[in-house]
Amino acid sequence: MLRFNSAFRILAAIFTLWAVAGCAVNPVTGRSELSLVSEAEERKIGAEQYVPSQQGQGGRYQVDPELTAYVSKVGKRLADVSDRKFDYEFVVLNNDVPNAWALPGGKIAVNRGLLYELNNEAELAAVLGHEVSHAAIGHGAQAMTRGTLMQGAMAIGAIAVGTSDYKKYGDYVLGGAQLGAQLVTQTYGREAEREADHYGIEYMVRAGYDPHAAITLQETFVALFEDKKSGWMEGMFASHPPSAERVENNRAQVAAMMPKLAGHDLETGEARFNQAIAKLQKTKPAYKAFEDAQKAINKKDYQTALVKVDGCIRQVPEEARFYGLKGDILVSQKQYSAALQSYDDALKRDSSYYDYYLGRGVAHSRLNQTALARQDLEQSAKILPTAMAMNELGKVALVDGNRVDAKRYFQQASQAKGLLGEEASAAFARLDMADNPAAYATAEVYADRNGRILARVSNRSKVEMSGMAVQFRALINGKVVERRVALLTLAPNTYQDVSSGLAFPADTAWTADMMAVQLLGTGK
Ligand SMILES: [Zn+2]
Numbered sequence: 232m233l234r235f236n237s238a239f240r241i242l243a244a245i246f247t248l249w250a251v252a253g254c255a256v257n258p259v260t261g262r263s264e265l266s267l268v269s270e271a272e273e274r275k276i277g278a279e280q281y282v283p284s285q286q287g288q289g290g291r292y293q294v295d296p297e298l299t300a301y302v303s304k305v306g307k308r309l310a311d312v313s314d315r316k317f318d319y320e321f322v323v324l325n326n327d328v329p330n331a332w333a334l335p336g337g338k339i340a341v342n343r344g345l346l347y348e349l350n351n352e353a354e355l356a357a358v359l360g361h362e363v364s365h366a367a368i369g370h371g372a373q374a375m376t377r378g379t380l381m382q383g384a385m386a387i388g389a390i391a392v393g394t395s396d397y398k399k400y401g402d403y404v405l406g407g408a409q410l411g412a413q414l415v416t417q418t419y420g421r422e423a424e425r426e427a428d429h430y431g432i433e434y435m436v437r438a439g440y441d442p443h444a445a446i447t448l449q450e451t452f453v454a455l456f457e458d459k460k461s462g463w464m465e466g467m468f469a470s471h472p473p474s475a476e477r478v479e480n481n482r483a484q485v486a487a488m489m490p491k492l493a494g495h496d497l498e499t500g501e502a503r504f505n506q507a508i509a510k511l512q513k514t515k516p517a518y519k520a521f522e523d524a525q526k527a528i529n530k531k532d533y534q535t536a537l538v539k540v541d542g543c544i545r546q547v548p549e550e551a552r553f554y555g556l557k558g559d560i561l562v563s564q565k566q567y568s569a570a571l572q573s574y575d576d577a578l579k580r581d582s583s584y585y586d587y588y589l590g591r592g593v594a595h596s597r598l599n600q601t602a603l604a605r606q607d608l609e610q611s612a613k614i615l616p617t618a619m620a621m622n623e624l625g626k627v628a629l630v631d632g633n634r635v636d637a638k639r640y641f642q643q644a645s646q647a648k649g650l651l652g653e654e655a656s657a658a659f660a661r662l663d664m665a666d667n668p669a670a671y672a673t674a675e676v677y678a679d680r681n682g683r684i685l686a687r688v689s690n691r692s693k694v695e696m697s698g699m700a701v702q703f704r705a706l707i708n709g710k711v712v713e714r715r716v717a718l719l720t721l722a723p724n725t726y727q728d729v730s731s732g733l734a735f736p737a738d739t740a741w742t743a744d745m746m747a748v749q750l751l752g753t754g755k
Pocket of ligand 1: 361365424427471
C-alpha cells in the first residue's frame with residue numbers, strides 16, 4: 232500500500248510537471264525533451280537580460296556602428312535559415328577578450344577581441360552560426376532546467392578591460408542581472424558544443440557560406456589554444472575548449488555535405504569582411520596601448536598608465552572607454568575633480584555604460600557631494616547592479632544619516648566575494664548590531680561572592696562591537712531595580728565583564744533567578 236502510494240505520488244508529480252512544463256519536441260534536433268522553461272520564458276529572459284549581460288561584458292562597441300550593422304546582417308542571414316524563429320539580435324561588445332555568447336531567445340554578442348582573429352565573413356558566420364544554434368536548440372534553457380547554473384553573485388571576470396584597480400573587487404553583478412551573467416559565462420558541455428558546431432555548419436550552408444570556414448576557424452582556435460594566448464584562455468576557451476576532435480568532426484561533416492553542394496555558390500566574403508573590419512584593424516594599436524595602460528595600473532604605475540591612456544585618446548578621441556579609464560586612474564591618485572572631468576568626457580561620448588556613472592559617483596562621494604554621488608550611483612546600479620555601486624551608496628547614505636538605507640545597501644554589497652564583500656558585511660554588521668545585538672553577542676548575568684551583579688558580554692561576531700548597552704534587572708530587598716550600562720567597544724571573539732554597580736546586601740540570601748540581563752542596541 233505504501234509502495235503503491237508513493238509510486239502514485241511520483242506519477243502524479245510527473246504528470247503535473249508534464250502539464251506545467253510540457254514535453255516538447257526540439258525544433259532543431261527533433262528530440263523529445265522536458266523543459267521547465269517555456270519558449271515564452273526564453274524570449275522573456277533574453278529580452279530582460281540582454282542589456283545587463285552586455286554591460287557586464289564591456290558594453291557595446293560604439294565607435295564603429297557600421298561594424299555592428301555588418302555583424303548583425305551576417306547574423307540575421309543565419310538566423311533566417313535556422314530552425315527556430317526568435318527575434319534574433321546581434322551586437323559587438325567593447326571587450327578585448329576573444330569571446331561570443333548567446334542568451335535564450337536569440338540574443339547574441341561577439342566581442343571586438345574575437346573579430347581581430349577572423350579571416351573572412353564565412354568564419355564570422357561560423358562563430359555566429361554556432362551561437363544561433365545554441366539559442367535555437369535552447370541550451371541555455373536546458374541548463375536552467377537541469378539547474379546547473381551557478382548560484383550567487385558573479386564577478387565580472389571576463390572583462391580584462393574597462394576595470395581599474397579600485398573597482399576590481401566591486402564588480403560583482405547583483406540581483407536579477409545575475410541570471411544573465413551566469414548564462415553568458417557558463418559552459419554547456421561537450422555534447423551541446425558538438426551540436427552547436429553541427430547545426431552552425433548546417434545554417435552556414437543554408438545561408439550560402441562556404442562551410443570550410445568552420446574548419447579553418449577551429450584550426451585557428453587550436454593553434455591559439457596551444458599557444459595559451461592570453462585573453463583566449465579566460466574568454467572563448469574557458470567555455471569552448473578547442474580540440475583536434477572538433478576540427479575532425481567539422482571536417483567529416485563538411486566532407487559529407489560537399490557532394491550535394493556541387494554547383495552551389497558558396498562564398499567566403501573575404502573582401503567584404505576586410506572592408507567591414509578596416510577601422511577595427513586601424514585602431515588596434517590604440518586598444519593594445521589601452522591594455523598596456525591597464526597592466527601599468529595593476530602594477531600601480533599610474534604615471535605610465537596616464538601617459539599610455541592619453542596616447543590612446545589622441546589616436547581614437549571618440550572612444551569613451553579611454554576617458555573612463557583615465558577617470559579611474561585619477562580616482563586612484565585621489566585627483567577627484569580631474570576624474571570628474573574625465574568621466575564627463577566619457578559620458579558625453581557614451582551615456583549608456585554603467586561604469587562611467589559608477590566612477591563619477593565614487594568621485595563625487597569622495598568629494599562629499601552626496602546628492603550628486605547618489606544620483607550617479609543609482610543610475611549605474613539601474614543599468615547594472617554591482618556590489619561597488621551598492622557599497623558606495625551605503626557610504627553615502629551613512630553620511631546622510633540614513634541608517635536604514637545604508638544597511639540595505641551594505642547587505643546587498645556583502646554578496647560580493649573578496650575585499651569589498653568583507654568590507655560591506657562588516658559595515659552592515661556594525662549597523663545591524665546596534666539594532667539586533669543578540670544576533671552578534673551574548674550576555675550572561677552573575678553575581679560575585681560579594682553579591683555584586685555583573686554580566687559577561689561575549690562578542691561572537693567578526694567585527695568590533697560598539698553601540699550597545701547592557702540592561703540589568705535585579706530583585707533587591709523585594710524591589711525591582713534596573714540599571715543600564717553603556718558598553719564601549721569589544722573586539723571580535725573577546726568578552727568583557729561589565730559591572731552593573733548593583734549588589735545584593737551581604738546579609739540577604741539571593742538566587743540566580745533574582746537577576747537578569749539584556750543586551751540593547753542603541754540604534755546608533
Ligand atoms: Zn558554444
